[in-house]
Amino acid sequence: MAPVATQNNNTSPEVSQVQALKAKNAVFNPFYSPSIGDDGDESYKYSQYKPSFPARSWEPLEEIKVQDRGLSADPDKKSLFSAAEKKSLFSAAEKVKHLTPAIGTELVGVDLRQLSDAQKDELLTHPRMLVFRDQENFDIHQQLELARHFGPLHKHATTPVPKEAGLEEVHVVYNDASRRPDPAAFSKIELWHTDVSYEVQPPSTTSLKVLTGPEYGGDTLWSSGYALYSSLSPGFQKYLEGLTALHSAVAQADGARAAGLPVRREPIESAHPVVRVHPATGLKSVYVNPGFTRRIIGVPKAESDAILTFLFHQIGENPDFQVRFHWTPNAVAFWDNRVVTHSATFDFWPSTRHALRATPRGEKPQSVEDYERETGKVAKDRLAEILKAHGLEAQVDKGGASKARGYND
Numbered sequence: 231m232a233p234v235a236t237q238n239n240n241t242s243p244e245v246s247q248v249q250a251l252k253a254k255n256a257v258f259n260p261f262y263s264p265s266i267g268d269d270g271d272e273s274y275k276y277s278q279y280k281p282s283f284p285a286r287s288w289e290p291l292e293e294i295k296v297q298d299r300g301l302s303a304d305p306d307k308k309s310l311f312s313a314a315e316k317k318s319l320f321s322a323a324e325k326v327k328h329l330t331p332a333i334g335t336e337l338v339g340v341d342l343r344q345l346s347d348a349q350k351d352e353l354l355t356h357p358r359m360l361v362f363r364d365q366e367n368f369d370i371h372q373q374l375e376l377a378r379h380f381g382p383l384h385k386h387a388t389t390p391v392p393k394e395a396g397l398e399e400v401h402v403v404y405n406d407a408s409r410r411p412d413p414a415a416f417s418k419i420e421l422w423h424t425d426v427s428y429e430v431q432p433p434s435t436t437s438l439k440v441l442t443g444p445e446y447g448g449d450t451l452w453s454s455g456y457a458l459y460s461s462l463s464p465g466f467q468k469y470l471e472g473l474t475a476l477h478s479a480v481a482q483a484d485g486a487r488a489a490g491l492p493v494r495r496e497p498i499e500s501a502h503p504v505v506r507v508h509p510a511t512g513l514k515s516v517y518v519n520p521g522f523t524r525r526i527i528g529v530p531k532a533e534s535d536a537i538l539t540f541l542f543h544q545i546g547e548n549p550d551f552q553v554r555f556h557w558t559p560n561a562v563a564f565w566d567n568r569v570v571t572h573s574a575t576f577d578f579w580p581s582t583r584h585a586l587r588a589t590p591r592g593e594k595p596q597s598v599e600d601y602e603r604e605t606g607k608v609a610k611d612r613l614a615e616i617l618k619a620h621g622l623e624a625q626v627d628k629g630g631a632s633k634a635r636g637y638n639d
C-alpha cells in the first residue's frame with residue numbers, strides 16, 4: 231500500500247479535508263461566537279464603536295470588596311413618590327410607565343447625565359428593569375462612569391470592544407447585513423442568560439444603550455428571577471435553596487477560538503447558590519441560566535438535567551415573568567443581573583443593530599443561609615410580600631376535583 235502522506239500530528243489528508251470542510255461550514259451560535267460582522271461602512275455615524283477584538287492577555291480577576299450601593303438607598307422608597315421634592319428618580323420622571331407587573335418600568339423625561347448619587351442608588355433597589363429613552367447626549371464615558379457607581383467595571387474575555395482605543399471595559403453588541411444568524415446553530419432557550427455568571431463575582435446593575443436599531447424587531451426580553459422563585463411550591467423552594475450550581479465560561483471561550491478570535495482571559499467555572507438573595511432588597515431569586523449554568527452540584531445527573539430543564543423553560547417560556555422591550559435609538563436599559571435573566575431576538579436581518587454595554591462587578595452571590603446568618607434578617611419572597619400587603623397568604627392547592635381552566639377559547 232502506498233504510504234499515506236501525513237500532515238501534522240499524523241493526520242491523514244482525508245481527515246484534514248474533513249476538518250477543513252467542517253471549519254468552512256462551521257455555524258456559530260451568536261451567543262458564544264461574538265459579533266464579527268462588519269459591512270465596512272466607515273461613514274457610519276458610530277463607526278468608532280464598531281467591534282474589534284484586541285489580542286490581549288489578562289490575568290484572572292482578583293476578588294474585590296463590593297459595597298452594595300442599594301444598601302444606602304431609601305429602603306421604603308418613600309422619596310420615590312414625593313413629587314413635590316423632585317428628589318427621587320421616580321418623582322423626577324415626567325411619567326412612570328410600568329410595563330408588566332413582574333418586571334420592567336419606563337421612566338420618561340429623565341436625563342441620565344443629571345442623576346444625584348441617591349437617584350443612582352434607586353436604579354438598583356427597584357425590583358424591575360428600568361428603561362430610559364432619548365438619551366442621545368449620555369455618551370459612553372458617562373455610561374461607564376455611572377456603572378462605576380455600582381462597582382469596579384468588568385472587562386469581558388471574548389466579546390468585542392469598540393475600535394476606539396481606551397474603551398476596553400465596553401462590551402459591543404453589533405450585527406449588520408454582513409452576518410446572518412444561523413438558526414441551525416442555536417435554540418432560542420439557550421440564548422437566555424445572565425451576563426458572565428461564571429465569574430466569581432458576577433455583574434450587578436448593568437446598562438445597555440442601543441445606538442442604532444431596526445424600526446421593528448431586535449427586541450430584548452427580560453425574565454424576573456424573583457417571579458420564578460415565587461411561582462414554585464414551598465417544598466421545592468426550600469430544596470433549591472440548599473443547592474449550588476456550576477456556571478461555566480468554557481463554551482463561550484471555545485466559541486471565540488472556533489471563530490479565530492482571541493480569548494483575553496482563560497475561562498473559569500464557578501459554583502453559585504441556585505437561589506441567591508439580593509443584598510439590598512432581601513428578596514430571593516432563582517440564579518441559574520441556560521447560557522452558562524451546566525449542572526447542579528452533588529445530585530444525580532438525571533435530576534440535575536430535569537431541574538435545570540424545568541427552570542430554563544420557565545425562564546424562557548413563562549410570559550408572566552417577562553417583559554419584552556422594543557428599543558428606539560438612544561434608549562438605555564438598566565437591569566440587575568443578579569435577579570434578572572435576559573435574551574435578545576435575532577429577527578432583524580439585514581438591519582444594523584448596535585449597542586454598548588457597561589458592566590459593574592457585584593458581590594459573590596449569597597445563599598439564603600449565608601444572607602440570613604450574616605445579616606440577621608429573614609430573606610423574603612416577593613409575591614408573599616405583595617400578598618401580605620393585601621392581608622393574604624399564598625394560595626395552597628388543597629386537592630379535590632380537577633380544576634376548571636380559566637382560558638378555554
Ligand SMILES: O=C(O)CCC(=O)C(=O)O
Pocket residue numbers: 401403425438449450572573574575585587
Ligand atoms: O442585544 C441584546 O439585546 C442583549 C445583548 C446582551 O445580552 C448583552 O449585551 O448583555
Ligand SMILES: [Fe+2]
Pocket residue numbers: 423424425572
Ligand atoms: Fe447579556
